[in-house]
Structure formats: C-alpha cells, structure tokens
Amino acid sequence: MMVPDYLISVLLTAHNSEKFLPDTLASLEKACHGVEQYIEFILINDASVDNTAALLDDFSRRHPQAKVFNIDYRNIGRVRNFGVQQCSGEYITMLDGDDQLLADALADIVRYLKSHRPDALFTALNEVYESRPQHITWQGLQAETLSRHQAIEKFLIHRDLQAHFIGQFIKRTILLAHPFPDYTCYEDAWLFPEILVSSHAIAYSRQSPYLYFKRGNSLSSQLDKHKISLLVSATQHMDEVLQERYRNLLSCHWINIAHKHRQALDNPDDRKQVIEAITKIRPLSFLFDSKIRTSFKKKYLALKLNKPL
Template sequence: MPKISVVMPVYNAERFLNESIDSILNQTFDDLELICVDDGSTDSSLEILQKFSNDDKRVRVFSLNHQGGGNARNYGLKQVTGEYLYLMDADDILYSNAFEDFYPVCEEKDLDFLVFKATNYGVEKDHYFETGYQNMSSISNIVKDNVFDYKDLGDALFDFNVSPWCKFYNWEFIKNSGAQFRENSKFHDNQFFWDIIFQAKRILFVDEFYYTRKRYSESLTSSGDKGHIDIIGVVNDIIKLFIKHGQLDNYKSKLYNYKIRWITDRYNQIQEKYKELFFIEMKKDYEKLKNTEFENMLNEDLKFIFNNVILSSDYKEFDSINDYCDRKKKNNIQIADKKLEKKISRIKGERTGIKKIAFKSFQKIKKICKKWLKK
C-alpha cells in the first residue's frame, strides 16, 4: 500500500499534462500512486496517460465518458489505497519537495489536513503573480504555525481557498467525512470543502509556496459559459451544509452576504447570450427571500443588488440600473431628499408593464437607484 494517493482528473489537458504528471512522479518522496481519471477527453490526453502507465507502475489510468471534474474526482476517490490523499489538477505543477515536507508533519501532528500557498502563472502573458485568495494571508496571520480548526478563524473562515489542490489530506479523515464533490458542476470544489472544514479538528497552515496554478483565458471558471448559472444551486447547497453541521446561526450574516456576492460575481462573468437565463434563475431565487431575515442581514450595497434583481423586469434593466448607480458612486453625486421625493412621486407605478429599458428611461432608473442609495 502506498503512503500517498494522488487523484488527477483529466479532460483535454494535452497542452500541460506531461509537465503536470512529471511534477508528481518526480517527487522526492516517491512512495505514491497516481490515479488518473480521463473524463472523456477528445484530444491526446488518454494516450499520454496510457504511456505514463506503461512506463511507471505507480500510474493507474481510468477512463469515463465526459461528465465533469466533480464526477471524475469522486470516481478517483473510490480507487484510493494510500494513507494520505492529494488532489492534483492536470495542468498545474506541484513542487518536487512537497510530499517529503508534508508527510512527516502530518504524521507528527496527527493532522486531518494541511494547507499551503500557491502562485499563479499567466500563460498568455508568460508571467507569475500572486493573489490574496491563493496566499490566504488573513488565515496565516491568525493561526501562524499552530494546529487549528474552523472555530479559531472567525469570519476569516470565508477567506479559505476552497480548491483541493492546496491541501494534503489524511485519507481516513476524508473517507469518514463522507464528503463528495458536486457532480455535473464546474464549481464542484465548494461542496467538498464546506463539508470537511466543519469536521476537521486538526489543520495546519504552512506559509510557503508549493504549487503553481496555470491561468489562461479558456479555463473553466473564466469562460463565462452556461455552467456559471449553477452557482445559485451551489451557494444554496453550501447554506444547507452550514445547517447540516449546526453552524448557520454562527455565520448567518456573513454567509448571506457572501451568497449575493458570489452569485453577482459569476453573473458579471457570464457571456451576454446566457445573461437572460441567469437573471431569470437569480430572480426566482431572490423572490423567495424577499421580506425575510435573509434580506434584513444584507449590507447596504448587497441589499441594493438584491432588490434590483427583484424589481427589474429583465437583465437589461438590471444591468442599466447597476451601471447608472456605479457611475453615480464614482462621481460622488449627492441628491437632496426633497428632489428625490418629487422624482419618486412623479414616476410612482411606472414600472408595471415595462419590459425593456434603455438610458432614455432615465427617470425610472433614478427611482430604483436613488431609493436604495439614500438608505
């Protein structure tokens, strides 16, 4: 039985796959197995995997019909035989000393999992850069080199990088947690992370870089395709996990605000042709939460976005109002209360029956925007 099992889902990764696999097989700690799950690739990825398997008995290859990264990871988890688990992406690089550093620390401190930092490589511009999300400096500043759990983090819990490749897991802990990746979703990492974080009792943050993440415009999370709409279901399932682990009351305000921020961020990334469908699903979800505790816990900016979704008749109106209010904030335009009241009175009821809006509908935009900006 190997000490470490590495699970790598692979889908059309021929461009970087050799380098990524080499970074695992060339680890200075070599008591490992590499479980590669090809997710129905249409390029030469499967052939590359089979060659590695023929040359190195530590490489095990499985092939599925294309279902998505979450499905491939879950399938790979069923094949694990090692004491520790690492989840690798097929286009990135793990530093060669990683496992040699991680294994003895996890053994000595009896960790559920270990967390480390990553740097980014921009493929198109050929440059390296860091982000706060990959560095997790707010977490590092709190826990330093101490073993911790979620209770030690407070609201900094939401600064955690949910990606599995920046963590080294005790397999027994993962197996007993019952955590799975969300299937048929590009945002499959979230479900896995939020299920394990409340169950882990012993976590260690290693304030060093061990991973290079490739960033390129066609990556799954930056493509802005129809799959972005799934973020609504993802966030709702995250809230259910907080409920499952008895943590909703402890994080309710922060979680509700994050819901609107997460969804808005993905909406802003989506391609124009999918905006209407995203808006419809977003509006249906928000209308259920109107005049509830959820709305009352939103901060001023996010409450404005929340109500703008509900009050807008379509995505074009929603975008126009947001754009108008963003420009007002940047220009720091102030509006007297009396003038505002006159505007509201004059255009009261104007919204009914309006299906489209452009900037010539200027008065209507002001009604909604100013109403929420003055609060």
C-alpha cells in the same frame, strides 16, 4: 505480494490536456523527489480525444506506484468520486492536468503528515496568470494549527483558503464519507464546507506546493445559465451547512452572485434563492462587522439602492 501502505494518493484528473500534461507530470516527479515510496499516483483520463491517455500510460510505465483509468463521464463531480474510490493512501490530494506542483514540496508535506496526522492540511494556492509569468519556488511548509471555526472563517473570507480541492491534503476516510455532487463545475464549492465541518484536527500553510494556472478557458471562467445555476446551488448548500453563525460572511457570497450575475439570473428558482439570501442580511450587523471587506459593504448598499433583482 503485499500492497504498499501509501501516505498520500495524488489524484490527477485530465481531459484533453496534452498541451499541458507533460509539464504537469514532470512537476509531479520533481515534487516527490526523495519520498516516492510514500506516494501513489491515481491518473484519470476522462473522455479525452487527444494524446492524454498515451501520456498517462507512458508515465505509469515509468512509475510502478501509478495507476491509469480511462473513463467517459464528462462530469468532474463523478470523475472525482471515481478517483477517490481508487485511492489507497491515508491522505488524498488533487492535481488538475493543466496545473503543476513545486519541486521538492511533497517531501516536507510527507514529514508533516507522518508526524502530526491532521484530518486535513489546507494550503493557499499560488495563482499563476498566463499573461504574468512568475518564478515561484518551494520555501518550505509553514503549518499552523487552526480550530474548525478559524478554518471556516478563513474559507468564507476566501483570500487564504478557497473552495478548491487541488493543493489540499485530506484524509481519504473523510472524502469517502462525503462524495462530490454530480456537477460539471462548482462541485468543489458545494463539498468544501462539508469537509470543514467534518474535520477536527486542521492544519494550514500559507506556503503552497500548488501552481494554479488561471486560464481564460476554464470551466468557471466561461459561465452560462446552467453553470450559474450550479453556483447558486453550491452557495445554497454552503449556507445550509454553515448556517446562521456565519450569516454575514455567507452573505458576501450571495452578494457576489447578485453583483456579478444579476442579468443572467433567468431561472426563477435561482433568482428566488438569491433574493431570499439578500433579504436575510441584517443591515447594521453586516455593515458594522469588521470581518466584512469594505468592497462587499459597498456592493450590498448598491444592491439596496438599485432596483430589486
């Protein structure tokens, strides 16, 4: 029996997600309406102790293009790498077990990917806060072509393109060549710059198929010293990949760490990296750069006027 040639692999990862998973899976079904034959579902249950595995198994029984894998990694970087290895689609998009996709969205994306075949289709994310419910519907894909330089700047400015693999459509060959680090968080921030510089044909859409639920208990919202170390490491890797051409925009990310986590930078190596990055900033170039938001210029001046880190 021949294996279907899928255009898209949806890589869903879940850990103790039984509260949200039914809505996530229902949204996945609705998002694929009419184009199911082009899409496979790779469903990863990582070390759940609730009903997550049973929910994924039930979904897979109803969808022949679904495969379920039960693993015990407890490490999102390793989980994502494992999942990528299981995918067979030309493109991979990622879905967290507590987020959702918009109804009918993937039909437009399938048509676009089939006709244009970019290395990556990046989209903005629809951020949904539990305290502020919103009704968001799919308005159609509005894709534009970006140069690599434009995509990197959009990413570093961090408004329209964030360091998330959820809601993005990236060629499987690129993800196989660039694995995630074994991080428990910020694995996406570490890898995203590599994907940008490895992509040649890049498309971007402000219209996103993805509902990204901002919950208070997310891995990156509850920072401890270990997670801050991972953030510093990811930012350092970003710096190494993107280098001096983007120095001013890179500096904004270092300023953010110094501004937000000043008191928690207990690790001497982390503190040293942040200090060195802030020291690299050329004051006049940074302050007169029109691409730098005023808020970052103010934070930089505050850091210079206050006591050293």
